Amino acid sequence: MTEYYTPTDVILGKDAVSKCSEMLKKAGAGNVLIHYGSERVIKNGLMETITKQLDDCGIIYTLLGGAQPNPRLSLVRKGIEIGREKNVDFLLAVGGGSAIDSAKAMAYGLYDNGDVWDFYTGARKPEGALPIGVVLTLAATGSEMSDSSVITNEDGGLKRGCNSNYCRPRFALLDPTLTYTVPPYQTSCGTADIMMHTLERFFHSGKSLALTDSLSIALLKSVIENGLKALQNPEDYDARANLMWASSLSHNGLMQTGNEQRGDWACHQMEHELSGMYDVAHGAGLTAIWGSWARHVYMEDSERFAMLGEGVFGLKRTSDPDRDAMQTIKAMESCFTALHMPINLKELGLEPTDEEIDTLAEKATFFGKRTLGAFQILDKQDILDIYTAARG
Amino acid sequence: MTEYYTPTDVILGKDAVSKCSEMLKKAGAGNVLIHYGSERVIKNGLMETITKQLDDCGIIYTLLGGAQPNPRLSLVRKGIEIGREKNVDFLLAVGGGSAIDSAKAMAYGLYDNGDVWDFYTGARKPEGALPIGVVLTLAATGSEMSDSSVITNEDGGLKRGCNSNYCRPRFALLDPTLTYTVPPYQTSCGTADIMMHTLERFFHSGKSLALTDSLSIALLKSVIENGLKALQNPEDYDARANLMWASSLSHNGLMQTGNEQRGDWACHQMEHELSGMYDVAHGAGLTAIWGSWARHVYMEDSERFAMLGEGVFGLKRTSDPDRDAMQTIKAMESCFTALHMPINLKELGLEPTDEEIDTLAEKATFFGKRTLGAFQILDKQDILDIYTAARG
Numbered sequence: 050m051t052e053y054y055t056p057t058d059v060i061l062g063k064d065a066v067s068k069c070s071e072m073l074k075k076a077g078a079g080n081v082l083i084h085y086g087s088e089r090v091i092k093n094g095l096m097e098t099i100t101k102q103l104d105d106c107g108i109i110y111t112l113l114g115g116a117q118p119n120p121r122l123s124l125v126r127k128g129i130e131i132g133r134e135k136n137v138d139f140l141l142a143v144g145g146g147s148a149i150d151s152a153k154a155m156a157y158g159l160y161d162n163g164d165v166w167d168f169y170t171g172a173r174k175p176e177g178a179l180p181i182g183v184v185l186t187l188a189a190t191g192s193e194m195s196d197s198s199v200i201t202n203e204d205g206g207l208k209r210g211c212n213s214n215y216c217r218p219r220f221a222l223l224d225p226t227l228t229y230t231v232p233p234y235q236t237s238c239g240t241a242d243i244m245m246h247t248l249e250r251f252f253h254s255g256k257s258l259a260l261t262d263s264l265s266i267a268l269l270k271s272v273i274e275n276g277l278k279a280l281q282n283p284e285d286y287d288a289r290a291n292l293m294w295a296s297s298l299s300h301n302g303l304m305q306t307g308n309e310q311r312g313d314w315a316c317h318q319m320e321h322e323l324s325g326m327y328d329v330a331h332g333a334g335l336t337a338i339w340g341s342w343a344r345h346v347y348m349e350d351s352e353r354f355a356m357l358g359e360g361v362f363g364l365k366r367t368s369d370p371d372r373d374a375m376q377t378i379k380a381m382e383s384c385f386t387a388l389h390m391p392i393n394l395k396e397l398g399l400e401p402t403d404e405e406i407d408t409l410a411e412k413a414t415f416f417g418k419r420t421l422g423a424f425q426i427l428d429k430q431d432i433l434d435i436y437t438a439a440r441g
Numbered sequence: 442m443t444e445y446y447t448p449t450d451v452i453l454g455k456d457a458v459s460k461c462s463e464m465l466k467k468a469g470a471g472n473v474l475i476h477y478g479s480e481r482v483i484k485n486g487l488m489e490t491i492t493k494q495l496d497d498c499g500i501i502y503t504l505l506g507g508a509q510p511n512p513r514l515s516l517v518r519k520g521i522e523i524g525r526e527k528n529v530d531f532l533l534a535v536g537g538g539s540a541i542d543s544a545k546a547m548a549y550g551l552y553d554n555g556d557v558w559d560f561y562t563g564a565r566k567p568e569g570a571l572p573i574g575v576v577l578t579l580a581a582t583g584s585e586m587s588d589s590s591v592i593t594n595e596d597g598g599l600k601r602g603c604n605s606n607y608c609r610p611r612f613a614l615l616d617p618t619l620t621y622t623v624p625p626y627q628t629s630c631g632t633a634d635i636m637m638h639t640l641e642r643f644f645h646s647g648k649s650l651a652l653t654d655s656l657s658i659a660l661l662k663s664v665i666e667n668g669l670k671a672l673q674n675p676e677d678y679d680a681r682a683n684l685m686w687a688s689s690l691s692h693n694g695l696m697q698t699g700n701e702q703r704g705d706w707a708c709h710q711m712e713h714e715l716s717g718m719y720d721v722a723h724g725a726g727l728t729a730i731w732g733s734w735a736r737h738v739y740m741e742d743s744e745r746f747a748m749l750g751e752g753v754f755g756l757k758r759t760s761d762p763d764r765d766a767m768q769t770i771k772a773m774e775s776c777f778t779a780l781h782m783p784i785n786l787k788e789l790g791l792e793p794t795d796e797e798i799d800t801l802a803e804k805a806t807f808f809g810k811r812t813l814g815a816f817q818i819l820d821k822q823d824i825l826d827i828y829t830a831a832r833g
Contacts, residue, residue, distance in 0.1 A: 052453030055447055061699050062442035259667070259684045260690075264657040271652040291652045294699055298652075303695075307453050307686055 052307045057194045058220040061212055061294055063286075065222040066095070068304035069141075070102035070221040070402045076180050080109050082132050084152040086144040095227065098217035099143065099184060111135050116144060118200040118331065120151035122166060125316050129165060132179075140181045141276050142218075145239075146190025148333075149183055153198035153216040156181050156230025160382060169209035180216040186227045188292040189239030189301025189332065191246055193221035201325055207412070208325035221297065224389060225289035233280055237388045240276030240292065242258060245335045246299035249317060251357065253426040254349070255309025262348050265304045266360035268295055273361070276388055286380030294434035315422035319432065322409045336390040336428055337397040339441035346425040347374040354378065378426075406436045445698045449586045450612040453686055455678075457614040458487070458576055461533075464612040468572050472501050472523050472829040476544040478508035478536040482578060487619065491535065491576060503527050509695075510723065511600060512543035512715050515543035516640060522559060524571075532573045534610075537631075538582025538723075541575055545590035545608040549583040550575050561592050561601035570607040578619045580684040581631030581724065583638055583692025583791060584674035585613035593717055599804070600717035617681035625672055629780045630724030632668030632684065636661060637727045638691035641709055643749065644816040646741070646780035647701025657696045658752035660687055665753070668780055705815035710735050711824065714801045720790055728782040729789040732774045733831035738817040746770065785833025794796065798828045 058075075059070050074079065081103065083096075088202075090096050103110050103268040113295055132140075132155060139354075139371050141150035156178040158165035163302070167173040183193045192198065196217050199210040231239070247265050272295045278288035298304065305311050319342070320334040329337075351374035358377030361385075366373055382392045391397040399407065410432040411423060421427040427435070450467075452460050456684055473495065475488075482488050488504070522746050524532075524547060532551075532556065535542035547568040550557035559565040575585045584590065590608050591602040623631070639657050642650075664687045670680035690696065698702050711734070712726040721729075739746050743766035750756040750769025754776075758765055774784045783789040793801065802824040805813060813819040819827070 050452055050457055050460075053451040053453065054449075056450075057446075058448075059445040059698075060442055061445065068442075113648060153728055170492050205487055258685055258686065259679065260660065261662040264656055267655040267659040268652065271655050275651070287651065290650060290699055294650060307682055406548075 051306050051308065053302050054214055055194055055256075055301045057218045058299070059194065059223060059297065060220070060330055061223040061290070063226055064225055065155075065224040066098055069099050069184065070106045070108065073103070073108055073139065073141070074106060076139065076182065078108060078180070078182070078197070079138045079174050080135065081111075081135045081156065082110050082126060082135065083110050083141045083143060084116060084148055084155065085112070085114045086148040087136060088114060089230070089315065090143050092357045093230070095186070097142065114302070116148040117150040118147050119328055120147045120154075120267070122200050122202045123150055124358055125154040125158065125309070128152075128155035132159045138179065138197045140179055142181065143184045143186065145185070145187025146192045149190070149192040150200060152181055153192070154176070154200050154211075156216060161243060166202060168211045169202070175211065175213050175215055176281070178213075178415050181216060181218045183221040185223050185293065187219060187235065188203055188228055188296040189242045189290070191243065191296045193218055193223070194297045194301035196302075198302070198322065204382060208321040208324040209320070217301070223293050224298070225286055225293050228293060229284045230290045231283070233283075233389070234330070236276070236283070237390050238330045240272060240279070240388055241297065241332035241336045241385065241390045241396040243272050243292065243296045243299045245339065247304045247334070248339070249314050250305040250308070250312035252313040252353065253308060253310035254423050254425075256306025257309070258355065261304060261307050262356070266357070268298060269361045270306065271295060273384055296408065306408070313422050313424040318421050319409075319413055320436065322412045323399070325412070326409065329399070331399055333391055333397055336385040336392060337394050338435065338439050339385070340392050341379055341435045343378045343381070344438065344441050345435050346422070346433065347378065348369070349425045356378060367381065393433035394439050395441035400440070401436070406433060409436055443692050443698050443700065446606055447586055447609065447693045449610045449693070449791050451615060452588065453615040455618055455680070456614060457616040458490055460614060460719050460778070461491050461500045461576065462500065465495070465500055465531065465533070466498060468531065468574065468611045470475045470500060470572070470574070472527065473503075473531045473533050474520065474529040474547065475504050475533045475535060476500050476520060476547065477504070477506050477534070478540040480506060481563055481622070481634050482535050487576070487578070488535065500683065501528065502533075502720075505738070506786065508543040509539040509721055510539050512539045512546075514592050514594045514689060516754055517543055517546040517550065517557060517592060520547035524551045530571065532571055534573065535576045536691060537577070538580025538584045540599070541582070541584040542590035542592060542611070544573055545570070545584070546592050546603075548608060549603070558594060560603045561594070567603065567607055568607050570605075573610045575610045575613040577613060577615050577685065578633055579627065579680070580620055580688040581634045582644070583688045585610055585615070586689045588694075589631065589738065590711065598717040600713040602713070605631070615685050615689070617685050619677055620685060621676045623675070624783070625675070627673070627724070628668070628671050629782050630722045631688065631776065632664060632671070632764040632780055633724035633728045633782045635664050635684065635688045635691045637708065637724070637731065639696045640731070641706050642697040642700070642704035644745065645700060645702035646815050646817075649701070650699025650827055654748070655694060658749070660690060660696065661753045663687060664691075665776055674781070680821035702815050705814050705816040707720075707819055710813050711801070711805055711827065714804045715791070716799045718797075718801065721789055721791070724790055725783055728784060729786050730779040730831050731777070731826065732770055732784050733827045735770045735773070736830065737823065738790070739763070739770065739813070743816045745829070774810065789832035792832070798825060
C-alpha cells in the first residue's frame with residue numbers, strides 16, 4: 050500500500066502571489082511569522098507586495114530573514130523563540146527550499162514544548178505543526194508540497210531530515226516570473242535537485258507501478274529540456290514554469306505512488322554529509338555522487354537502468370542490459386555536464402583526505418547505526434567505496 | 442493562473458480498505474451514511490469488512506444502496522432525508538462514480554437548507570458540503586479525487602454537473618483487486634472514460650504547459666495498454682492498479698495544471714444529453730461522439746492532434762499536419778474499437794430521429810443559453826452537425 054496525500058493548494062502562474070491574503074485567510078491565519086532567505090525578496094519588492102495584502106486585510110506579521118542553503122538549527126531556534134514571543138499562528142515561507150525547510154522546523158517547534166532537534170535525530174516524532182504557506186522563488190527542492198524538511202546542526206555539521214504529513218504546506222504560490230533572476234548556478238543546482246528527487250524514487254528494489262515509471266520518465270525529459278532552456282534564456286517563462294511545477298511533482302509523492310518502496314535515497318543521504326561538512330550546494334553535491342553510486346549498484350537491476358536510458362535519452366537497447374545500463378549512466382553524466390553540474394567531488398571543488406572520507410561514511414551510517422539505500426543496501430564499506438570513486 | 446488542489450488522502454494497494462476506520466476517525470466521522478450502488482458489495486463481503494471496522498471503533502452508520510449509472514436526483518433526495526433524520530456527519534461512498542457522485546450530491550444537500558438541484562442547474566453555488574470518503578470498486582470516473590459530480594433529474598431527463606472543491610473526498614481507498622470482478626463492458630467503458638477525462642483537458646484553445654502535455658500523453662499510453670490487458674485478464678493486478686490510479690489522475694486536475702484553459706468538455710456535455718435521454722453508459726456515449734467531434738474541429742489546431750498521435754500512437758509526422766491530425770483521429774477510433782467501444786451512435790445502439798437530434802442539441806445548449814467547447818466554440822448548428830455525423 051502507498052499513500053498519496055498532497056493537501057497543498059497550489060496556484061501556478063503569473064501573479065499567483067496576488068492570492069496570498071486570500072489563502073492566509075482561508076487557512077485561518079491572523080498572526081504570521083514571515084520567514085525568508087535572501088534580502089533579494091525585500092529589494093525586488095516581493096515582500097512589499099505580500100505585506101501590503103496582509104496590511105489591507107488586518108493580518109499581523111513579523112519578518113525574519115536569514116535562511117541560507119543548508120538551513121541552520123540556530124536560526125530555527127531563534128524563529129521558535131520569536132514565534133512564541135509574538136504568539137504567531139502561521140508560518141509563511143518566502144523563498145526556496147531553505148526558507149521553507151527552516152519554516153517547517155519552526156512550525157514543528159512552535160507546536161511542541163521540547164527540543165525541535167529531537168525530530169531530526171529521530172529521538173521523537175512530531176505530533177503536529179503550525180500551518181505553513183509558501184511563496185516560492187526557486188524551483189528546486191519541492192519542499193513547497195513535500196512532507197520533508199532538512200536542517201543542519203552547526204554543532205557537529207550534522208544535516209538531518211524529518212518527514213511527516215504535518216509539515217505539508219497549506220498553500221503554495223508558484224509564480225514562474227519570480228525565478229527569472231535566479232543565477233545560472235542555482236538554476237543548474239535546482240534542475241539537478243528536481244531530477245534527483247525523481248531518480249531516487251525511480252530506483253528501489255520492489256515492484257513499480259508502470260504508470261508511475263512512465264510519468265517519472267516524462268517528467269525527467271521535461272526537466273532536462275527546460276533546465277537547459279532556462280540556462281540559455283533566464284526569462285523563458287515556459288521553461289521556468291515547467292521547472293517550477295516539476296519541482297513540486299518530483300517531491301510531492303506522485304513519483305512513488307503505487308511503488309512497493311519509497312525509493313533509494315542513498316545519494317541524498319551521502320550528499321547530506323557532504324553539505325553538512327563542506328556546505329556545498331545540495332543539487333551539485335548530488336550529481337557529484339550519482340555516477341559513482343550508479344556504477345556501484347547497477348548490476349542489482351541493470352534492466353531498470355536500461356529502461357531509464359531508453360525512456361529519457363532515447364538510447365537504443367542492445368542484447369546486453371549491463372552495457373545499456375552503463376550507457377544510461379554515461380548519458381546521465383553528460384546531461385549533468387551540459388547543465389554545468391559536477392560529476393565528481395573534484396569538479397565540486399572538494400578533495401577530501403582518506404580520513405575525511407572515513408568521517409563522511411561514519412556520519413552517513415549514523416556512526417554504524419544504519420545502512421543506506423534500497424535499490425542496493427549499502428554498508429560502510431560500500432559507502433567508502435562510493436565516496437572514494439567519486440573523488441574523480 | 443491555475444489551481445491544483447487535491448486534498449484527498451489516497452491509499453493505493455491491496456487491503457487499502459483496512460484503513461477505513463482509521464481514515465474515518467481522522468476525518469472526525471461519528472455517524473456515517475454509507476451509500477453504495479450494486480448489491481454486489483454486500484454479497485461479496487466488502488460491506489461487512491467495512492462495517493466490522495466501524496463497529497469495532499464505535500462509529501455508527503446507516504446503509505443506503507441503489508445508486509445506479511447516471512445517478513438519480515430522487516435517490517439523492519431520499520439520502521438527504523435519511524441523513525437529516527439520522528443526523529449523519531459523514532458520507533462514505535462504496536462503489537464507482539455513480540455512488541460517489543450521488544453521495545457528493547447528498548453531502549451538498551445535507552449542508553444546505555434549500556433544493557439541492559439548484560446546485561446542478563447553476564441557480565445557486567454550494568457553500569459547503571458534509572465530508573465524504575470513498576471505497577472505490579470501479580476505475581472510471583475519477584470522482585474519488587475530483588471536484589465534480591453529475592446527477593440526472595428524471596423529470597425531463599436532464600443530466601447536470603456541479604463542480605466545487607467542497608466535494609473533493611477527504612480520503613479514497615483504492616484496492617485494485619476490488620475491480621477484478623468488473624465485467625468486460627464496464628471495464629471498457631471505464632477505460633474510455635479515463636481516456637476522455639485526459640483528452641477533454643488536452644484540447645483547449647489556450648497555451649499548454651509542456652510538462653502537462655507530456656504527463657497526459659504518458660497517462661493515455663498507459664491507460665490504453667492496461668485497459669486492453671485488463672480485458673484480456675480481468676485479474677491482472679498490475680493492469681487494474683494502473684487503471685485505478687490513472688482514473689484518479691485523469692480527473693483530479695493534474696492533467697490541466699498550468700494550462701491556460703480547463704479543457705474543451707464539449708464531448709462530455711453532448712454525452713450528458715445522450716445518457717440523460719437514453720441512459721447509455723457514459724464511457725460508451727463519449728467514444729460514440731468523439732470521432733465526429735474531432736473531425737468537426739481539428740482544423741482549429743491540427744498540429745495539436747498531430748502531436749497527440751505522435752506521442753500516444755507513435756505516428757510518424759508528415760509535412761501535412763491536417764493529414765497527421767486525421768491519422769490521429771483514426772488511430773484513436775481504432776483504439777476505441779479494440780477496447781470494444783462504439784465509435785458512432787449506431788454502434789452504441791441508438792438511431793435517433795432528426796427530431797430527437799434537434800432535442801439533444803437544444804438541451805445541450807441549455808435551450809439556447811450556452812455554447813459548448815473551448816478548442817472550438819460550438820453553437821447549436823455545430824452540435825446538430827456533430828450529432829448527425831455521429832449517427833454512423
